[in-house]
Amino acid sequence: AGQWHDGGACGDPDVCVNGASQQAACGLNGAGSTPQVCTAGQWHDDGACVDPDVCANGAAQQVACGLNGRGLQAQVCTLGAWVDAGACVDPDACLDGDQEIAMCPGGVQRASCVEGLWVDDGACERRTISAGASGTCAVVNGQVACWGSGESGQLGNGTTRSSGTPTWVSSLNDAVSVAVGSYHTCALRATGAVVCWGDGSLGRLGRGSTASSTTPVTVSGLTDAVAIDAAVEHTCALRATGAVVCWGAGNTGQLGNGSTAYATTPVTVSGLADAVAIDSGGGHTCALRATGAVVCWGAGNTGQLGNGLATHQTTPVTVYGLSDAISISAGWGYSCAVRANGSAVCWGIGESGQLGNSRTTAMFTPVAVANLVDAVAIETSNGLNYTGSGLNVGHTCALRRNGTVRCWGYGIDGQLGQGAFTTNMAGADVVGLADARAVTAGFRHACALRATGEIRCWGTAEAGQLGNGSTSTAPAPVDVATLGDATEIASGYSHTCALRSNGQVACWGAGSDGVLGNGSTASQTLPVSVLDVTDAVQVSAGDSHTCALLQSGEARCWGLGYEGQLGNGSTASRSSPLAVSNLSDAVAISAGRGHTCAVRANGQVRCWGSGASGQLGDGSTTSRTSPVTVLNITDAVDVAAGGSHTCALRASGAVSCWGFGSSGQLGNATLASSSTPVEVLGMSDATWLDAGSSHTCAVHRTGAVSCWGEGSDGRLGHGTATSATIPFAVANVVDAVQVSAGYRHTCAVTAAGGAFCWGEGDSMRLGNGATGDVLTPVPVANLSDAVGISAGSSHTAAVRQSGVGSTWGNATAGQLGNGSLKVNIPIAVIGL
Incomplete structure (x- = not known):
């Protein structure tokens, strides 16, 4: 178409x-x-x-998982995403590199995470710190230091004085742990023996009597103890067999032997053979069994036995519902335990919230401490007695795995360490403390031992129990004052040396000719360790050389040697110690200006070095580079080498001197020198002796002091500047235990711990704040606990009860050891 x-x-x-x-x-x-x-x-x-x-539905895979990525996790792809198809299969128990604290037998153990597993990092650290009602003690390298209230001798230093800073317990060098009660203290020795000191009433010292003691006494019949704890009026020890013994007050059944009588020697707790730890409270005691169960006995009126009843028990009863405990603590009317999972439970009086469950009602069986899941140890507070006022002021502290400490309960005195003076029933961490290794709770204070070895305390300080030299309450931790370890101090012309408790020697000041012994000739303003000396028992400083006596009876010297004063057969100087020739049985040593002398075990004296003035005592004026025997002395117990003369203290208390005598320093009423010993007139009861540049001093058995020789500047201390050829009494000193004669001044220590000096005062060497000469003794300022003193050329040094070294005077070469120039009153040596 x-x-x-x-x-x-x-x-x-x-x-x-x-x-x-x-x-x-x-x-x-x-x-x-x-x-x-x-x-x-x-x-x-x-x-x-x-x-x-991210994935095709239905697919499956295995992926890494876990703490360190070494585990495997099955996953299936669902709706395009990977979905876990089961739990992570992790072989690791910890994060690599992490550290924590864990319990070990009798103490705590550092642990590090290595390849996902906890590995012990260091030895098991036994409890080395303990707080009592109003005092604290710590173990340091086998020695025990205590501070706080001392009214009953509980500081163990031979006095009943309180101390706001640490003081060493007398004659104790092998302690492994310490336990502080209300008015007494006990220590466990490495041998398994136990020693106690302080109030002995009710037999709490375990010595078989109720006598008190200001120094340690041995508990009777106890040789296999592995742990101890001291309570208000009783003490208990865990034996190596797992049995427990107790002594002291028994009025509430706290001894556990079925009786309420007190015991002055240890009695065995009935029906207990598998204990692994113990702790004593106000009037009760608890033990941790090998099964993890806990048993308690004694006072039960506030529910502290944990068996659901409020009655006393004279034999052990089982704490209800507790089968996995790893640490226990018995306090003042209550008790606590740490469980294997790190949680904690408490029971007993709870008026101050000390049970940690945010309630103030008593609990007769254990209740969980809130918000605590990582505890390794727990400490309950104790008091002055088991029924007195204060049962409602309890506080509790727990050591956590991460090194922090958490406290709860009564805190009005700052004892919770949280920076406030308020009670806290919920508990919070102690401020500024992240590396604790042990914690201990006293009546109204607490302390922690840090990983560094330092100790920090907080709470009330009315008796000095915080150890910082103050009586001011501290709501947050404060550092305990430096716990020095010097046992002896020696002043040379421009240097100073100290013997440490571990047998080492430290020196400071001018270092020319190697006098400090550290391999150098450089001066030091702070202490440096002497090389190759680890077992010294005495140190002596001459003008420009130093010597140490070793435990073996050998001696080593270093420094200037041009006159043979080092005794090694040479006149060469040495910057490190070298053994003295032909000397193996010395018991005392003294270094003078250019010579040295030693007492042998048989009472003879040997000398070496400069002999020009007859100071070697061998009948000649010849210098010697190795030791020669002093004539006519066979009963010496000590020796003192001075400027150019020497004196020996004899077993009878008599004194003999030899050498230069032009100032009367030989004490025989003449100005003649002598190359053989002459008797000091009128001296028959000497207990201590020292020789200065040109004068000599001795302490009498009565505590009086006599000096003789050059008297200019007032160094003889008898009120004039005239010399004396026979001993003259020093004015106003009646209780001396030690005297030290320096270049132009003299100092003494009294039995009470005071120190006095007299003589030339320029360079501030007298320690009284003045610089003028003093003809009679004046007290050294701020020094009330001296145990040793040494007068040098233009400075002075002292050892305090705490082991701290104090110095004063000129310091142009650093001889004060404080990095400063000169001071006119004592100042502590840094790092000693």
Whole structure:
């Protein structure tokens, strides 16, 4: 019909109109979309596929998981995403590199995570710190230092004086742990023996009597103890067999032997043979058994025995529902335990929130401490007696695995360490303490031992129990004053040396000729260790040389040697110690200006070095480079080498001197020198002796002091500046125990710990704040706990009960050891 008509379908190769666009499905499971544009009639992708899926549905895989990525986790792809198909199978128990504290027998153990497992990092650290009612003690390298109230002798330093800074317990060098009660203290020795000191009433010292003692006495019949704890009026010890013995007050049954009588010697706790830890409270005691169960006995009136009753028990009863304990603590009317999972439980009186359950009611069976899941040890507070005022002021502290300490309960005295004076029943961490290794709680204070070995305390300080020298309460931790380890100090012309408790020697000051013994001739303003001396028992400083007496009886000397004063057969100087020739049985040593002398075990005296004035005592004026025997002396117990003379203290109390005598320093009523010993007139009861540059002094058995020789500057202390050829009494000193004669001044220490000096006062060497000469003794300022003193040329040094060294006077060569120049009153030696 003259028109075009389709004769079939259009044969078009194009599927889209050029320039058109659309979104097309894409991806692993078709759930994504991608933009497309029509080009030449075809759809072409115009961008990446936006796919929400990361896997194909139904696929499966294993992926790394766990603390250190060493575990395996099964996963299945569901709706395009990987979904865990079970728990992570992780072989690791910890994160590599992490550290924590764990319990070990009798103490705590540092542990480090290595390849996913906890590995012991160092030895088991026994409890080395303990707080009592108003005092604290710590074990340091086998010695025990205590501070706080001392009214009953509980500081163990031979006095009944309190101390706001640490003082060393007398004659104790092998302690492994310490336990502080209210008025007594006990220490466990490495041998398994136990010693106690302080109030002995009710037999709490375990010595078989009720006598008190200001120094340690041995507990009777106890040789295999492995742990101890002291309470208010009684003490208990864990024996190696697992048995427990107790002594002291028994009125509430706290001795556990079925009786309420007190015991002056240890009695065995009934029916207990598998104990692994013990702790004593106000009037009760608890023991941790090997099974993890806990038993308690004694006072039960406030529920502190944990057996559901409020009655006293004279033999052990089992704490209800507790089978997995790893640490226990018995406090003042309550008790606590740490469980194996790191949680803690407490029972007993709760008036101050000390049970940690945010309540103030007593609990007669264990209740959980809130918000504590990582404890390794727990400490409850104790008091002055088990029934007196204060049962409602308890506080509790727990050591956590991460090294922090958490406390709760009564906090009005700052004993929670949280920076406030408020009670906190919920508990919070002690501020500024993240590396604790042990914690101990006293009556109203607490202390922690840090990983560094330093000790920090907080709470009330009325008796000095914080150990920082103050009686001011501290609501946050304060550092315990430096716990020095000096046992003896010696002043030379321009240097000073100290004997440390571990047998090492430290020196400081002028270093010329190697007198400091550290391998150098450089001066030092702070202590440096002497080389190759680790077992010294005495140190003596001469003008420019120093000597140490070793435990073996040998002696080593160093420094200036040009006159043979080092005794090694040579006149060469030495900057490190060298053994004295032919001397193996010395018991005392003294270094003078240019010579040295030693007492042998047989009472003979041997000397070496400068002999020009007869000071070697061998009948000649010849110098010697090795020891020669002093004539006519076989009963010496001590020797003192001075400027150019020497004196010996004899067993009878008599004194003999030899050498230069032009100032009367030989004490025989003449000005003549002598190359052999002459007797000092009128001296028959000496107990201590020292020789200065040109004068000599001795302490009498009565505590009086006599001096003789050169008297200028008032160094003889008898009120004038005149010399004396026989002994004259020093004025106003009646209780001396030690005297030291220096270059132009003299000092003495009294039995009470005071120190007095007299003589030339320039360079501030007298320590009384003045610089003028003094003809009679004046007290050294701020020094009431001295145990030793040494007068040098223009400076003086003392050792305090704490082991801290104090110095005063001239310091132009650094001889004060404080990095300073001169001071006119005592200042502590830094780093000693």
